[in-house]
Amino acid sequence: MKIAIGSDHAGFEYKGKIIELLTTLGHEVRDFGTHSADPVDYPLYIAPTAQAVASGECERGIVLGGSGNGEQITANKVRGIRCALCFSLDTARWAKLHNDANCIAIGQRTIPGELALEIVKTWLNTEFEGGRHVARLNGIAAVENSQTHSQAGAFPVYERTTLIRPEYLNPRGSLYGGYMLEWADDLASTAATLTFPKASFVTRRGGGVRFQVAGAQW
Known part of the structure; x- marks a missing residue:
């Protein structure tokens, strides 16, 4: 090391x-x-x-x-x-x-x-225990990366930082798409709440994603 x-x-x-x-x-x-x-x-x-x-x-x-x-x-x-x-x-x-x-x-x-x-x-x-502590580390990172805007009337800025753990990755070392979709849904929900605190809205959680380039898809 x-x-x-x-x-x-x-x-x-x-x-x-x-x-x-x-x-x-x-x-x-x-x-x-x-x-x-x-x-x-x-x-x-x-x-x-x-x-x-x-x-x-x-x-x-x-x-x-x-x-x-x-x-x-x-x-x-x-x-x-x-x-x-x-x-x-x-x-x-x-x-x-x-x-x-x-x-x-x-x-x-x-x-x-x-x-x-x-x-x-x-x-x-000693090894990191993970589990319930991951969310707390994400919270620390969110505080570290938080931004505030003093400009009157400006929309609030929401930034989420997520600690990528090994279990989030597939055998090739790439992020599982399901985690990305879950985080995107959470980001959309939180951002909407911050921007329109008195409004009612729903978000739709995606169950999959399909990429298509020049007629080929995977």
Whole structure:
């Protein structure tokens, strides 16, 4: 697994220990700094770490500081990042199990070094549970991508972001059409309600879709 890591001066010591652990476990690590204990401003190192995860360059990210709070906040400003502040094995396990956290924050001044290493291992070894948590992650994404319009009289904008899970895909890796139709129906219903809140209307759910190009259909 390719893992991005970044810290400020207050997390520098633990960063080195975690890099050593990850390398021993066979992971590829990209270190975004800082590279000494000299005082620095953490956003300069945390933002690129989170961006590497959000872009897909790295699969997971770890950010460190004195408390981990500022680092978590910075990482979560990057669209697509779900960074959890972890200070126990339970918080590390739940971060992945329930929140599918692709990034964690650790505070060097708050927990012992050995616990920090165990937190990293627990988070890496935990799988996302899915199920009821998928809708909640979709809700988080919707908040992240929400837009508001201040122009008087403008129609409201509704944007839905859906987390595509493996079970939504057919054996060829393409999205099952039924899911797309279901989401389109839900989008139409919600958009109509927002635009005409006092009106009555119905939407019709489609049971299939047929594509036709130059006389051929499938």
